[in-house]
Amino acid sequence: MRRFSLATCLTTLRASLARHLPVPLAAPESVGLAAARRRVILALLLLAFIGLGADALCAWSPLLTAGLVAGTLTFLALQTPLWLRAKARADHEWLMREPGEDESDD
Structure with a gap:
């Protein structure tokens, strides 16, 4: 009987x-x-920790919990698209560079 090996699967x-x-x-x-x-x-990660401790945090201070969630979601709504756009632009420039260009020219 052949055993399933995660390492073999990942290597393949x-x-x-x-x-x-x-x-x-x-x-x-x-x-x-x-x-x-x-x-x-x-x-x-902050959003995950807030979610994990939401009951205790909400019992202690519901306004603080709502503020933390709203602030974190707002930050993510602004930062994530900006980062993704910059990352996509950098990847596109990297893939479309001329074959003879030196990679250390930045």
């Missing part, structure tokens, strides 16, 4: 992706894009 998937997608999926990340990505991830 990685080899298949490398074979079918020979170009990088993303441009090297700049300092600004990395900071924006981290801000989005931290806001999502």
Whole structure:
């Protein structure tokens, strides 16, 4: 009987992706894009922690809970599209660069 191995499955998937997608999926990340990505991830984590502790937080201060949720959702609604647009633009420029261009020219 053959056992399912997650490591084998992931190795096969990685080899298949490398074979079918020979170009990088993303441009090297700049300092600004990395900071924006981290801000989005931290806001999502904050929203998750607020959701996990919503009952206790709401019992302690419903107004604070509503403010935290509204502020976090507003931040995500503004930051995420800006980051995605900048990331898509950087990826497009990276993929459409001239073949002879030096990658260190920024």
